[in-house]
Amino acid sequence: MVDDATAEKADRILQEALDRSGARDPRPFYRDRLRTLKESDPEGYSTAVAHYTDTLIPSVASGERDPLDAWTEYGRALAEAVASGRTVCIDRSGRSRTYEGPARDHLILHLPDDRGTRALLVGLPPTLTPAQRATYDVLVAGKQRLRD
Numbered sequence: 737m738v739d740d741a742t743a744e745k746a747d748r749i750l751q752e753a754l755d756r757s758g759a760r761d762p763r764p765f766y767r768d769r770l771r772t773l774k775e776s777d778p779e780g781y782s783t784a785v786a787h788y789t790d791t792l793i794p795s796v797a798s799g800e801r802d803p804l805d806a807w808t809e810y811g812r813a814l815a816e817a818v819a820s821g822r823t824v825c826i827d828r829s830g831r832s833r834t835y836e837g838p839a840r841d842h843l844i845l846h847l848p849d850d851r852g853t854r855a856l857l858v859g860l861p862p863t864l865t866p867a868q869r870a871t872y873d874v875l876v877a878g879k880q881r882l883r884d
Contacts, residue, residue: 738789738797746797753803758862759840762807765857769814780817787813808838808859815846815856822847823858830867843868845875854878 738746754761774781792810795801812823812835823835826843835844835858844859855875864872873879 738793742797743793746793746803749796749799750803750807757804757840759804760860760862762811762859766807766811766814769811769818769856773814773818777817784814784817802838804840805838808844811858812844812846815858818856819846819848819850819853821849826868826871828861828865828868830865830871832871843872845871847875 750761753759770781770784773784787810792806796803796806815821815823823844823846824832825835825839826832826845828841838844838859841861842859843861843864844857846856846858848854848856854877857872857876861868
């Protein structure tokens with residue numbers, strides 16, 4: 737179990753990285769993913785919480801891992817726990833490719849195997865390009881019309 741001082745240090749390091757990079761804070765949508773997991777798969781939820789306390793927070797607080805990369809990987813693990821599937825990156829032009837690791841200018845989505853299920857958001861770039869926005873709108877938000 738992680739102590740309060742370690743958790744506070746990890747939070748501070750993440751916040752500094754967010755401020756420096758202009759990246760979006762992933763914690764709000766990861767919390768939503770945890771709530772879904774808690775309701776649908778209590779064992780998966782326990783595993784996700786253990787990963788958070790035993791791996792994510794200590795690795796960020798110690799400086800062992802880049803905080804933004806560590807959080808993206810945690811988000812990917814959460815998405816995989818919620819739904820089996822594959823994770824992809826959407827580059828600035830809108831092209832999709834297999835996820836190979838965090839990339840701050842890419843939209844990162846987990847595509848569930850169940851074709852009737854919306855994509856799960858893993859990572860957002862600081863600013864979405866029009867192509868990334870269109871992909872997000874259709875695959876994550878389920879919108880059928882593109883924004884003007």
